[in-house]
Amino acid sequence: MGPSAIRYADLSGALDAAGVESVDGGDLEVVRREATGDAIDESARFLPEIEDVCRRLAARVRESHDAGRTPLILGGDHSVSIGSLAGTAADDEDVGVLWLDAHADFNTPSTTPSGNVHGMSLAAALGRDEFAGMPWANAPGIDEENVVWVGLRELDPGERSAIKASDATAFPMSTVDERGMYDVIEAALAAAGEDVHVSLDLDFLDPNEAPGVGTPVQGGATYREAHAALEAVAKRDCLRSMDVVEVNPVLDEHNRTAELAVELAASAFGKRVL
Numbered sequence: 001m002g003p004s005a006i007r008y009a010d011l012s013g014a015l016d017a018a019g020v021e022s023v024d025g026g027d028l029e030v031v032r033r034e035a036t037g038d039a040i041d042e043s044a045r046f047l048p049e050i051e052d053v054c055r056r057l058a059a060r061v062r063e064s065h066d067a068g069r070t071p072l073i074l075g076g077d078h079s080v081s082i083g084s085l086a087g088t089a090a091d092d093e094d095v096g097v098l099w100l101d102a103h104a105d106f107n108t109p110s111t112t113p114s115g116n117v118h119g120m121s122l123a124a125a126l127g128r129d130e131f132a133g134m135p136w137a138n139a140p141g142i143d144e145e146n147v148v149w150v151g152l153r154e155l156d157p158g159e160r161s162a163i164k165a166s167d168a169t170a171f172p173m174s175t176v177d178e179r180g181m182y183d184v185i186e187a188a189l190a191a192a193g194e195d196v197h198v199s200l201d202l203d204f205l206d207p208n209e210a211p212g213v214g215t216p217v218q219g220g221a222t223y224r225e226a227h228a229a230l231e232a233v234a235k236r237d238c239l240r241s242m243d244v245v246e247v248n249p250v251l252d253e254h255n256r257t258a259e260l261a262v263e264l265a266a267s268a269f270g271k272r273v274l
């Protein structure tokens with residue numbers, strides 16, 4: 001339902017207004033949850049179904065790059081990033097990652113408290129731990145030094161140690177408090193490198209701004225901070241592909257989270273006031 005809500009909020013009109021020629025590639029077929037089997041692996045729930053979707057998504061993302069376009073992937077839950085990163089990294093092995101999220105999504109099947117793959121998608125793309133044995137999930141060539149989180153404020157214990165042991169860089173909200181969003185995002189983009197995949201989980205924002213998300217956490221980015229972050233991406237002209245995920249219309253208030261998702265995507269793609 002997230003992509004429908006985002007389209008309903010006039011994504012294509014907002015991209016037009018930003019001067020971007022867009023083509024809607026439609027939806028990928030996803031098996032309904034009610035139609036999945038009973039045999040659910042509690043350490044990585046619905047992983048076979050996610051693999052199926054992500055393989056097809058990766059192929060579509062590659063086709064989009066081949067056509068000279070910049071893929072914008074709408075979720076759905078954050079596990080779609082496994083497919084978008086695999087597709088973009090196959091096209092550009094030097095791509096870095098800017099992960100805008102309250103959560104690190106850096107669990108693995110052995111550390112996850114919930115079994116939710118949307119809490120593991122970045123670890124999967126980087127081929128960490130058990131994910132090393134799942135080539136379909138790995139985004140080839142991405143250097144952990146070019147992976148950056150901004151907005152973190154809720155980590156699981158296994159993620160905290162994995163982040164500390166990794167070469168990736170984390171800017172939690174406390175750093176945004178100290179240094180300001182503009183400074184933090186400049187540092188984050190410098191670490192991510194010249195070509196960047198931006199993965200925007202709407203829970204990056206404070207729930208007062210974006211209530212329609214599955215796992216809201218207080219203390220997130222304000223409306224202006226979020227725009228400043230994505231305007232900085234556009235200004236740097238580094239965007240190779242982008243996810244906009246975790247919009248949940250069932251939890252939303254009059255579609256305002258989807259409307260915000262549209263505005264922020266338009267900012268990343270270059271919408272300007274002046």
Ligand SMILES: [Mn+2]
Nearest residue numbers: 078101105201
């Ligand atoms: Mn996420």
